[in-house]
């Protein structure tokens with residue numbers, strides 16, 4: 001390529017891939033630089049392998065708990081190598097969509113190598129210069145491993161290395177009770193590991209409604225997974241062929257002896273070693289690349305997208321960022337990001353789905369806040385599946401508009417989209433009451449909540465006066 005390309009993209013994960021495909025579809029000269037494999041965390045070490053492992057683990061769990069349905073239960077024989085082969089097959093099936101060949105066919109020039117910015121409009125790919133009119137920085141994030149004495153020496157697993165395991169760990173300590181710790185902790189336990197989850201704060205998945213973390217901890221307890229909250233590891237040492245964790249937590253806690261440790265204590269943006277100073281791109285104290293609402297960095301020619309911005313670290317957000325960054329860079333900077341109505345799901349069993357504000361955040365921002373809570377013992381599908389423990393928790397403002405929602409249910413991830421639509425367009429829950437839902441689907445939970453809203457509105461004193469007057473009028477005729 002002679003001259004500067006229209007758009008250089010650094011990083012071939014979801015954000016970079018969507019940016020590249022969007023740019024190519026607009027007819028731009030686009031170069032995507034990836035130092036490793038296109039597809040990024042989601043494909044290789046994140047969503048795809050974790051959901052595949054979870055699916056295998058759920059099957060083992062169903063066999064173990066079949067008696068709930070009158071079927072003789074059994075202790076499943078787990079062939080861990082075969083489970084991991086299933087995980088790899090899922091990756092292999094999805095991988096072609098993200099491959100260099102697919103990108104090339106779409107009109108993207110793919111360059112393999114490590115990109116480093118050498119100036120505001122230039123970078124080098126393993127030393128080779130590339131000039132650009134605009135760039136998108138999409139280098140993602142990496143596991144953040146806490147500095148704990150002795151931890152590095154025991155080679156802790158992270159979400160990047162856990163997929164290389166050849167054998168199921170016997171005893172596994174999971175550091176961190178966030179989405180990664182809970183998803184993988186439950187999955188390994190169901191496959192047969194003896195798992196303990198250690199969480200520094202007072203509850204699991206602390207970003208979610210408190211009731212969600214409590215419900216998840218109760219399920220894990222039933223499945224034999226101890227959850228030690230308000231607990232951190234202060235030291236790690238190898239001891240008689242095992243790993244010994246010194247714990248700091250409530251009285252009487254620890255020490256804990258395990259065979260492997262999985263660290264799931266958060267993520268760190270990949271923003272070092274990229275020459276961002278030379279490019280004039282500012283990062284904050286956490287290392288996140290600072291962007292405005294149009295995803296522009298402090299260098300107006302360079303945009304950033306996905307996990308590296310420190311925004312919500314989800315694949316669907318990275319994809320939305322990639323599309324916005326590419327069109328803003330190439331056409332005109334007019335599209336703005338809006339994270340308010342974005343749903344996400346923690347794929348534990350039950351799933352925990354979230355959109356918008358939690359009740360606490362809503363009360364901070366709004367004067368009149370109300371909650372509509374529907375326990376799933378009133379959802380017929382939950383009854384038929386013996387899964388009535390969950391709930392639908394909807395946060396409403398003074399005008400009955402949906403501000404946020406949390407659903408705890410086996411298929412909460414499928415149920416949340418409808419509420420995400422209401423949050424995004426500031427809709428009222430009761431408006432959903434007139435949309436007939438199929439019976440008996442899990443979406444009945446959301447619909448039942450909407451019907452209860454409509455019922456309450458019909459039963460209000462003003463409405464009662466109105467209907468009473470109408471009835472009297474009709475009787476008098």
Ligand SMILES: Cc1cc2nc3c(=O)[nH]c(=O)nc-3n(C[C@H](O)[C@H](O)[C@H](O)COP(=O)(O)OP(=O)(O)OC[C@H]3O[C@@H](n4cnc5c(N)ncnc54)[C@H](O)[C@@H]3O)c2cc1C
Nearest residue numbers: 011013014015035040041042046115140306307313314315
């Ligand atoms: C275990 C796990 C499970 C997850 N499950 C889900 C889920 O179920 N749903 C969901 O929405 N999200 C999930 N996520 C989060 C999701 O994977 C990330 O939010 C998403 O992958 C971020 O995409 P990205 O494009 O910003 O970054 P990445 O996918 O990390 O891509 C960045 C790319 O940049 C490349 N790169 C970095 N530096 C350079 C350089 N200097 N030169 C060239 N290339 C470079 C990297 O090699 C990488 O390929 C999960 C994450 C983990 C870890």
Ligand SMILES: NC(=O)c1ccc[n+]([C@@H]2O[C@H](COP(=O)([O-])OP(=O)(O)OC[C@H]3O[C@@H](n4cnc5c(N)ncnc54)[C@H](O)[C@@H]3O)[C@@H](O)[C@H]2O)c1
Nearest residue numbers: 146176177178179180181199200264265266313345346347
């Ligand atoms: N289903 C999904 O969409 C999905 C699944 C997995 C991960 N992800 C994304 O990846 C991101 C990273 O996940 P994560 O779970 O690693 O991070 P996280 O920041 O969400 O959770 C980390 C947890 O570890 C705890 N913690 C931190 N330091 C600790 C310590 N020293 N000892 C014990 N506990 C400690 C924190 O209190 C927190 O609860 C998530 O924020 C999520 O957005 C998404």
